[in-house]
Amino acid sequence: MSSRYDTDYSKMHFETRAVKAGEGPDPVTKALNTPIYETSTYGYETAEQYDEMLALGAQWAPDLYIYSRTTNPTTNALEKKVMALENAEDAVICACGMAAISNALLANLDAGDHVICSDDTFMCTSSMFADILPAKGIETSRVEILELSNIEKEIRPNTKVIYLEALSNPQLKLADIPAIAKIAHDHGCKFIVDNTFLSPCVMRPLDWGADIVVHSGTKYYVGHGDALCGIVAGSKKDIDRVRYYYDNFGSHISPFNAWLALRSVRTMPLRVHKQSENAMTLAKWFEQRPEVDFVTYPGLESHGQHKLAEKIFVNGNFGGMLCVHLKGGHEEMCRFADATKIPPIATSLGDVVTLMFPKTAYNNLIRISVGCEDVNDLIADFEQAFEQMKQ
16 A cells, blocks of 8 residues: 655655655654664564575665665665765765775776876875775876866776866865766766765766765765765666675664764755855955955856856855965964864864864865854954954
């Protein structure tokens, strides 16, 4: 018998999918919220039934539970929600962002293969390409991806993957996803995109030709700074391969962290829209300050890829990440950061709390992950910090 809770949300608006997809009352208790299934294993009635489940499990059949390293009902609900938001056939949830990146890469690369990566990436991703992959016999090339010819020049007969961050960390370079997808597919390569800095509320790489999208779900998906989470989404064929590596590497997320992420995704569209509004207001304000050398934010016309952002971003959102470079040097960066009161000086991003990361290694760039505070309070705080620098 069909149920009122069997509704297909896939054609509904993004905000509705964020709230409803993958979830419904628990079939046993009727609890409205998805339970936290804190169990390592699952019991079956007969040996024959168990054998049947093992056979289906080897094919990564959905909604099948044998051992929680492999699948778990709480995690599965989150996977379904991610699929709905990323417009993906399948998704797998990992322990953290680097687990997602590692599994996506290693599922598509073997010794003797070659991978191209953009030259501006998260520190641990850079270590992966500089050290870990070459140590396993995988050739790597780092290129400036804003010039498409750089990618074409690096493609070799053994090139299997092109990997990049959609909006790079920390310099906020925006990749031309549609154009690079064409290059990748023309040469028979998988195209893997890390969309952590934007989230599906701003841009969905699979819609523009990417084969696999990865996220540090810790950031915008969770958004409250209280759970680690990694996401890989794409076609079922691609994700089956990733899931095989994920299972063998033991990269699973805990049911509790999956539940925290599931709770958080419901408000992600609201959070990201507010963060985008705040970031745009702050970017324009910083641009007018005499103490500022330059501001990098894809919503500004001064950003080199602003027109591209207008094309591939959705709902008028440009994201919550901006970078500010002050006139002067290291001393000015530190004095400004130390004088602020609202944003903690901290790593990570995508939180409801504004976070500031002064980056000495990047010529004293200040990376700001804009939160959901009242933007007038943020402006007042930054203004008093500039005033303190004059003393």
